[in-house]
Amino acid sequence: MEFALSNEQQMIAETARGFFTENATSERTRKAMARDGVDHDLWQGFCRDLGLSGIGIDEAAGGAGLGLVELALVAESAGATVAALPLLGSLALSAQAIAAGGSPNQQAAHLPCLLSGETIAAYVHDHQLTANGNVLTGQSRFVFHGASASLLVVTSNTGAWIVRADAPGVTITAQTSMDQTRPLACVTLDGATGDPLANPAAAIARAHTAGYVTLAAEALGGAQATLDRTVSYAKERVQFGRQIGSFQAYKHRLADMMIEIEQARSAVWWAACAVDEGSDEADLAVHAAKSFCAETFHMCAGNMIQLHGGIGFTWEHDAHLYFKRARAILSALGNGAWHREQVAMRILGDAA
Numbered sequence: 001m002e003f004a005l006s007n008e009q010q011m012i013a014e015t016a017r018g019f020f021t022e023n024a025t026s027e028r029t030r031k032a033m034a035r036d037g038v039d040h041d042l043w044q045g046f047c048r049d050l051g052l053s054g055i056g057i058d059e060a061a062g063g064a065g066l067g068l069v070e071l072a073l074v075a076e077s078a079g080a081t082v083a084a085l086p087l088l089g090s091l092a093l094s095a096q097a098i099a100a101g102g103s104p105n106q107q108a109a110h111l112p113c114l115l116s117g118e119t120i121a122a123y124v125h126d127h128q129l130t131a132n133g134n135v136l137t138g139q140s141r142f143v144f145h146g147a148s149a150s151l152l153v154v155t156s157n158t159g160a161w162i163v164r165a166d167a168p169g170v171t172i173t174a175q176t177s178m179d180q181t182r183p184l185a186c187v188t189l190d191g192a193t194g195d196p197l198a199n200p201a202a203a204i205a206r207a208h209t210a211g212y213v214t215l216a217a218e219a220l221g222g223a224q225a226t227l228d229r230t231v232s233y234a235k236e237r238v239q240f241g242r243q244i245g246s247f248q249a250y251k252h253r254l255a256d257m258m259i260e261i262e263q264a265r266s267a268v269w270w271a272a273c274a275v276d277e278g279s280d281e282a283d284l285a286v287h288a289a290k291s292f293c294a295e296t297f298h299m300c301a302g303n304m305i306q307l308h309g310g311i312g313f314t315w316e317h318d319a320h321l322y323f324k325r326a327r328a329i330l331s332a333l334g335n336g337a338w339h340r341e342q343v344a345m346r347i348l349g350d351a352a
Contacts, residue, residue, distance in 0.1 A: 072213055147173075217272070
């Protein structure tokens with residue numbers, strides 16, 4: 001597969017990169033972390049002013065009519081700045097689920113508010129959820145930005161529903177989590193009434209696919225940012241009368257990071273392009289990308305802390321924002337072992 005960005009895709013990438021570089025500053029991110037983990041002004045600017053929230057959703061459903069390649073471009077730029085936005089839970093999971101599996105009435109009722117940023121949604125997946133008609137009982141302890149959500153997309157192995165966060169029987173408790181830029185919440189449903197999505201299988205499949213690609217692209221952006229920042233530091237820091245970047249051991253670590261990042265970049269574009277083109281490899285590619293990119297980001301973020309020396313170990317340095325995001329992505333939507341198992345099953349079949 002030969003892959004190259006079109007002029008339109010390059011423009012989207014440049015626009016997103018410029019927006020996040022200028023606006024998703026460390027100061028703003030840390031202020032959001034001290035509140036609910038959402039930079040609300042940045043979110044409004046992203047959704048309304050920049051107009052990129054509809055990427056990856058068909059025009060018929062109110063989106064921009066583009067695909068996961070374009071969504072990955074945006075997610076990569078957001079990941080490079082560790083932006084405190086509900087991009088994953090509200091857009092990549094919930095909005096994608098409603099766009100793929102919701103009825104026209106459900107799409108018309110919810111997607112405009114989600115894409116404008118007026119409403120934040122959270123995606124709740126519970127394998128053990130029980131449904132008595134449309135009355136739901138279950139619990140999920142790891143819901144991205146759940147405490148900030150006013151709408152829930154609840155899925156299980158048997159169905160998918162839309163539930164208001166303030167509905168009777170819904171309890172949302174904020175959790176203490178490692179990555180405060182993407183806080184988690186425990187969502188408990190005790191007889192809550194849901195509005196069933198018209199096509200739950202399509203909703204779940206699309207949400208998970210978009211979620212895997214988004215996380216892989218975020219990890220790619222974060223890994224590249226850790227390398228870029230470490231290279232800049234290596235040129236500035238002088239030890240024993242030389243730039244520390246001139247020492248061979250230091251250069252080897254940077255080279256290792258670059259090699260892994262370039263492989264991760266290929267994995268992201270393979271996955272996003274395979275999904276958009278309806279390739280038979282799409283399912284395999286998204287699992288491979290999520291596993292490989294998450295582990296690459298984690299390795300690069302750890303190297304960033306070590307290669308910055310003493311300053312890298314202080315909380316005031318942004319290296320910790322990247323490391324905590326990387327560690328959270330490792331576990332989000334399935335850990336690396338689970339995704340590699342999915343890859344093995346698709347390649348080897350029963351022999352796996």
